[in-house]
Amino acid sequence: MAGKFNTILASISITLTLAGCASSGPVSETEKLDYKSRAITRSDGAVLVSASVLSADESHDVYGVALAKKGIQPVWIEVENGDDIAYWLMSPGLDPNFFPASEVAEAFASTHEDETIEVLDQHFAALAFRNPIPPGTRVSGFILTNLDQGLKMVQVDLVASGKHKSFSIFSTIPGFRSDYRARRIFIRELYTEDEIIEYTDESAFRAALEALPCCVTNKDGTRNGDPLNLVVIGGLDDAFPALVRRGWRPTEQTWSGSVLKMINSAMAGERYPYAPISPLYLYDRPQDFALQKARDNIHQRNHLRLWLSPIRYHGKDVWVGQISRDIGSRFTIHSPYLTTHKIDPDVDEARTALQEDMVYSQSLVKLGLVKGVGAAAKDAPRRNLTTDPYYTDGFRGVLMFDVHPTAITDVQFLPWEGREGGFIEHSTQQQ
Amino acid sequence: MLILSMLGLTLTGCAGWQPPPAGFDDSVLRVRAVTAEVRGVKLNAAVLSSGDSQRMFGANINAAGVQPVWIEVENTTGQMLWLLRSGTDPDLFSPLEVAWSFHTSFANETNAQLDDHFHSLSFQNPIAPGTKQSGVIFTNPHQQSRLLNIDILGQGQLFPFTLFLTVPDDQTDNHAIALDNVYQLIEAATDDYQNTDTFRARLEQLPCCASSADGNAAGDPLNVILVGNFADIVTALVRRGFRNSELEFDNAQRLYGRPPDLVGRKSAMGGMPANWVRVWVAPFRNQGETVFVAQAGRRLGWRLKEVENEDLMLNPNVDEVRNLLIQDMLYSNGLSKIAFVSGVGPTSPGELRGSLGGASYHTDGQRAVLFLVTRPLSLSDVQILDWHPALKLREADAVKELENDGN
Numbered sequence: 001m002a003g004k005f006n007t008i009l010a011s012i013s014i015t016l017t018l019a020g021c022a023s024s025g026p027v028s029e030t031e032k033l034d035y036k037s038r039a040i041t042r043s044d045g046a047v048l049v050s051a052s053v054l055s056a057d058e059s060h061d062v063y064g065v066a067l068a069k070k071g072i073q074p075v076w077i078e079v080e081n082g083d084d085i086a087y088w089l090m091s092p093g094l095d096p097n098f099f100p101a102s103e104v105a106e107a108f109a110s111t112h113e114d115e116t117i118e119v120l121d122q123h124f125a126a127l128a129f130r131n132p133i134p135p136g137t138r139v140s141g142f143i144l145t146n147l148d149q150g151l152k153m154v155q156v157d158l159v160a161s162g163k164h165k166s167f168s169i170f171s172t173i174p175g176f177r178s179d180y181r182a183r184r185i186f187i188r189e190l191y192t193e194d195e196i197i198e199y200t201d202e203s204a205f206r207a208a209l210e211a212l213p214c215c216v217t218n219k220d221g222t223r224n225g226d227p228l229n230l231v232v233i234g235g236l237d238d239a240f241p242a243l244v245r246r247g248w249r250p251t252e253q254t255w256s257g258s259v260l261k262m263i264n265s266a267m268a269g270e271r272y273p274y275a276p277i278s279p280l281y282l283y284d285r286p287q288d289f290a291l292q293k294a295r296d297n298i299h300q301r302n303h304l305r306l307w308l309s310p311i312r313y314h315g316k317d318v319w320v321g322q323i324s325r326d327i328g329s330r331f332t333i334h335s336p337y338l339t340t341h342k343i344d345p346d347v348d349e350a351r352t353a354l355q356e357d358m359v360y361s362q363s364l365v366k367l368g369l370v371k372g373v374g375a376a377a378k379d380a381p382r383r384n385l386t387t388d389p390y391y392t393d394g395f396r397g398v399l400m401f402d403v404h405p406t407a408i409t410d411v412q413f414l415p416w417e418g419r420e421g422g423f424i425e426h427s428t429q430q431q
Numbered sequence: 432m433l434i435l436s437m438l439g440l441t442l443t444g445c446a447g448w449q450p451p452p453a454g455f456d457d458s459v460l461r462v463r464a465v466t467a468e469v470r471g472v473k474l475n476a477a478v479l480s481s482g483d484s485q486r487m488f489g490a491n492i493n494a495a496g497v498q499p500v501w502i503e504v505e506n507t508t509g510q511m512l513w514l515l516r517s518g519t520d521p522d523l524f525s526p527l528e529v530a531w532s533f534h535t536s537f538a539n540e541t542n543a544q545l546d547d548h549f550h551s552l553s554f555q556n557p558i559a560p561g562t563k564q565s566g567v568i569f570t571n572p573h574q575q576s577r578l579l580n581i582d583i584l585g586q587g588q589l590f591p592f593t594l595f596l597t598v599p600d601d602q603t604d605n606h607a608i609a610l611d612n613v614y615q616l617i618e619a620a621t622d623d624y625q626n627t628d629t630f631r632a633r634l635e636q637l638p639c640c641a642s643s644a645d646g647n648a649a650g651d652p653l654n655v656i657l658v659g660n661f662a663d664i665v666t667a668l669v670r671r672g673f674r675n676s677e678l679e680f681d682n683a684q685r686l687y688g689r690p691p692d693l694v695g696r697k698s699a700m701g702g703m704p705a706n707w708v709r710v711w712v713a714p715f716r717n718q719g720e721t722v723f724v725a726q727a728g729r730r731l732g733w734r735l736k737e738v739e740n741e742d743l744m745l746n747p748n749v750d751e752v753r754n755l756l757i758q759d760m761l762y763s764n765g766l767s768k769i770a771f772v773s774g775v776g777p778t779s780p781g782e783l784r785g786s787l788g789g790a791s792y793h794t795d796g797q798r799a800v801l802f803l804v805t806r807p808l809s810l811s812d813v814q815i816l817d818w819h820p821a822l823k824l825r826e827a828d829a830v831k832e833l834e835n836d837g838n
Binding site for chain 2: 086090091092093096100101102103106121130131132133134137138139157159160161162163164245246247325327328342344345346349350352353356357359360362405406407408409410413
């Protein structure tokens with residue numbers, strides 16, 4: 001516990017020191033270009049895409065206004081098009097609620113009396129990513145998205161007539177604690193080659209999924225918590241872009257600053273998209289990755305936690321996950337933060353809602369259900385670590401993704417559980 | 432202090448829930464319900480009034496910021512069906528989530544009863560062959576009238592429905608009339624173009640802009656054409672978050688001597704109106720399909736800034752809004768083709784063209800033509816038609832700009 005406090009204190013003092021640096025003296029050109037040097041590049045054929053997410057200080061330097069204070073985060077994107085056709089970059093793919101440059105110019109025109117809206121408009125338009133990317137050229141610029149902290153999934157969809165290329169880049173944002181964990185996961189330090197189990201046979205794979213633990217645990221592994229009710233097959237190229245397209249965003253790890261912010265937000269009933277997500281344990285470690293889909297305010301959000309398993313299926317990563325729907329905040333003595341989310345006791349509802357939503361993501365190829373959670377009846381519910389009751393039909397939802405776009409009607413059902421593959425009769429759910 | 436206030440939150444509102452009398456008579460809903468059928472799947476749907484939800488649920492759900500919609504699906508096909516609730520509202524509420532907002536402290540038994548009651552009235556998947564399933568889904572509220580999109584998934588096929596439902600407590604006569612009017616105008620459209628060139632020529636000849644009511648002043652540019660079946664166009668817009676919402680401000684714009692036939696708004700965070708699409712039914716068709724002439728625009732001002740109706744004004748950068756509407760529609764699963772035609776007329780660099788209410792704008796003079804279909808499509812299925820070389824011209828400009836930047 002003391003260790004935890006020290007870490008928190010250390011991070012606070014680091015933040016303070018950084019803030020101090022930023023306000024003292026002019027920023028050198030090299031520092032300004034830092035975001036370009038940490039850009040991550042991915043390629044598909046002759047097309048290269050690089051992206052980097054700006055910190056609050058960097059975006060202030062580049063735009064000359066405090067974008068972060070209004071919840072705006074610029075993403076720098078560079079596309080090098082070695083193909084023989086022009087591509088167009090789709091902003092809604094990055095963030096369905098992104099901000100057009102002209103709108104942000106207006107937001108700041110009212111607060112900067114010395115600058116006219118035209119000046120800001122031209123300045124912001126010049127910084128914006130300009131379509132198209134003609135063949136044989138390199139185009140770069142910024143897209144203005146909603147602010148994420150720590151880690152951002154940057155989803156770049158390039159479209160040409162009858163053609164689509166999709167890239168996804170995880171970008172860390174300087175100054176947040178989740179950097180370190182995220183990097184570790186995506187350079188795959190978690191498992192050695194010997195530990196990886198590759199499956200190509202469907203029934204063996206199904207048996208492996210059924211054999212996974214039922215539930216998350218507390219840190220010591222002595223108590224069971226929420227059910228592990230999801231299996232996500234895919235990763236950076238397909239599963240994560242699909243989640244981003246449907247509004248899921250990574251969360252900040254739980255630490256004191258965001259806990260304070262969350263409490264303030266719970267009091268005011270305000271929308272706060274970065275409510276912390278508390279750690280739950282599998283494979284002796286907290287979730288590798290947590291996502292949430294914020295709705296109107298903190299009382300309404302869905303939480304999704306994922307752990308990278310040592311299982312691979314036809315070469316694809318297999319993630320084990322837990323999803324629940326928060327239906328409110330409540331007071332608890334079972335959490336050091338004194339507040340927790342009240343989850344919908346019908347946990348299968350959140351799992352089904354995610355499966356339905358992913359049908360619209362253009363990247364889902366298969367869905368189905370597999371055993372392994374163990375049923376809990378409504379009149380004899382199990383309880384999670386914060387003593388919230390839940391009941392379930394005992395299945396995990398399976399979602400298999402692919403990079404190639406799939407239309408709604410082409411999504412296949414895995415013939416594993418339920419009638420006609422994947423359909424569970426409601427009456428059996430409530431037993 | 433903090434803990435005290437947290438407790439305060441839990442202790443408020445101990446009015447207590449009373450179960451409603453058993454046997455809610457759904458005939459009230461059936462009278463109002465709108466019916467449709469797609470390939471052997473029959474759908475009935477109605478929005479509940481506050482009175483209906485009080486009688487059905489024993490609580491006024493509508494007052495809690497939820498719009499309950501009653502749905503009945505009859506499956507006469509031979510296959511199992513599943514209603515994709517995300518297609519109706521990606522931010523849907525779960526039954527127990529709504530129930531929880533009516534829970535009271537120290538009333539475990541009542542709360543459990545309340546949960547059961549809400550759960551039993553909610554819509555349950557799947558819909559087995561030869562059966563009928565009915566129940567309520569808990570959506571985010573729409574005002575005035577509701578464009579209800581229902582996607583029902585079968586084996587390798589989708590049964591899509593788009594219904595226009597009245598919102599009982601928020602119904603103005605004008606609105607029902609406006610909708611009837613749209614259907615009549617669609618019926619009345621006569622010239623049916625079978626040839627792409629003549630259709631394109633007709634689109635180019637449309638006036639650049641709407642006009643004022645007296646016809647003396649030019650209004651906002653007519654920068655978008657939507658082509659397709661009415662339901663498909665509406666479905667695509669609804670899937671991307673547009674809602675039917677007409678403000679007095681919209682009615683100043685006139686085409687064919689009338690205000691817009693329908694207005695869709697895409698609300699931003701916090702429910703603020705951000706973008707709009709104002710549409711008029713054209714008096715002509717393309718290969719039997721309905722043609723809408725439209726204005727895509729955005730109000731001047733930051734999306735989180737509160738504005739009164741009288742403060743609404745057009746943002747000068749209308750092309751940006753038009754282009755972003757195209758991008759948005761690409762993600763709707765319903766866009767099949769994109770083309771551009773001239774007809775708005777470009778403004779010279781640095782020049783602003785005046786519109787109504789003191790607004791002004793600049794434009795490249797292009798109209799985007801968007802073709803929408805029922806069959807679900809993915810991003811790679813969208814074709815860009817080689818009509819006006821707007822995109823090629825923009826591409827050439829982009830090359831020049833890059834050369835000037837020394838890139």
